[in-house]
Amino acid sequence: MTTTSTHTTPFDVEKIRKDFPILQRQVNGNPLVYFDNAATSQTPKVVIDAIVDYYSRYNANIHRGVHTLSQEATDAYEKSRIKLQKHFNAAKAHEMIFTSGTTHGINLVANGFASFLKKGDEVIVSAMEHHSNIVPWQMLCEKTGAILRVIPMNTEGELLMDAYEELLSEKTRLVFCNHISNALGTINPIEEIIEKAHRAGAAVLVDGAQACPHIKPDVQALDVDFYVASAHKMCGPTGIGVLYGKEKWLNELPPYQGGGEMIAEVTFEKTTYAGLPHKFEAGTPNICGGIVFGVAVDYLNGIGFENIEEYEHELLAYATKELLKVEGLKIYGTSKHKTSVISFNLEGIHPYDIGTIVDKLGIAVRTGHHCAQPIMDYYKIPGTVRASFAFYNTKEEIDALVAAVKKAKAMLG
Template structure:
């Protein structure tokens, strides 16, 4: 049975104080906290296994290689990729997106079209704009409505024989909206185009099955899933990864090197130039183990409780408006207090030990749509509690009183 009190004991940082107050950490959409089980794996690696991988004949190198490749297999199993070589270790979601965008610069031409959504993080907008500048392709945008949902009838109209790529996030980082990616993937494939799903915000809440989804690419970051920063993964279907050229040149990604010609290594090493974040990859695998021990069905059910409770409590505050009111959303609440800048509210909450995110959340087009400078975003995780939400609500009320 899921017991949040027991879960919280796994996270050392949750017992600290900020500004003399017990920490209430509601910035999970930016970075989740790390359990002791994952911290122990990081310490163990540097204490007992630290060595470069894949190329060494000595024991430490072989042991580190085994741990790293075991982590790749854990990630393959978790996301249900067909092959372990379809899992490419990256430095994070942004790296994975740029890797794919760089590869497609050799496949696109003027007249081709690529589609993104109005709900994207900047990391899923800027690389495609750069790709269009390099290739002459055209960028089109799926519009959103007032509830923070994508307008699917408009998406249908945007698709054509010229569409080559479609890129959407699984869940909006700014609003928590869960997008209908199954529909998007199916419709996109009917016109012969490829799909990349940004799973940075879905991976902490949902266990994606990339084969069932039939997506061509899926990207995420470990630090959203109780793992360390600086490591993530790109899943790509084998046939697509074979088509794309290497993103970076260097050691590890080669087969043969002469001054006349270089041949590239097989997957996944073709995309993993240089010494990787070995410890990060191993810890990523440990984080996946931890999350599966807690159980994604348990996580989803509990976080939905927190979302419902937090939403009801916030809406009792006069002058408070929530942005992103889709029926299908995860445990993220973006809101503003009438006439008060979100930054000012965030500053007062911090003095009370409450960590939230304020600003445009790297999703400026969303804020422009609502004609606001940004929002206060509270994002809950499975280790948060209703008691913490009560403290947060009192903090918001205090900020409103002080700033009105």
């Protein structure tokens, strides 16, 4: 389930593009066309300015100092946590744990569940996960003797929900699924996945890294146990993310790392741990990143997620139609429910070669397996060319991509 923002200002892509300084540059003598948004989004000036402001005016460590700069930094950091709580509609601010990114959040949960799982327990992942939502669970299974089960997918890039239901049993302890596939753009039916997992007595972690730039999750409405996201895909900086966890689960999980800030009292005989959220935030955090994550979320909400969804869907439909006019081009991931990602190949041409040629024309796309190698193995291909669109992209840029793909085909075909 998602919620949408109400916004009265009309959506004006040309005005929005002026917010992003990097979109004004040239690459290889051509205007930059940035279609690698699924890897990382670009950063608006308001976020860049907030980074400069932090380091220029109140750079200090947080939660420890009585001096003014420390108090100002602490206030800004914790206000950002509250912004994230409201954005994701968490019940309490301390259910929002700052991390270094989605991968960190997943590993934190996996490490915690190593204390609970035993040999013969089962955990379920989907066939379309990013490696970050596969490898930690494989490591968990190796450590505990638990068994990893996989929800299969079909050629359209959709999960087989009947097969998922058959995998669930009294042995299922955990279910992991991405909200949106980074390789295919598929929007997974996470409401159904969560509801069926809970019916079986299992907890659910949803990888929201690809979803959060496009939609606004409501974690209470979803009733999800854990939800992870990264700022750098949401117009924020790298090196900062968030883990939402239900208070009940966060209290049960042991700390992930030991160090300063996550303790209540330390003696050489015994250490007691701090309460939430500090229990999971050992050491000096990415203070600036945490503060400006909130600025990025404000920026996105200012545009309005209803506007973002509508415009990006328009870009997806247009790009799909135009790319399919190129003879020999095949799109992977054709679910009816998908976001603005198109993975494709040209018959007989390696995706890397296409990516290299379009880069010479100033167009940034991603080539390879997109850290989702099992998907590529399923289709029996080495990888794809992935064009991923954001709300600051245009149809004219899509036209430039189509022309570049046609040129690559003429040169390489």
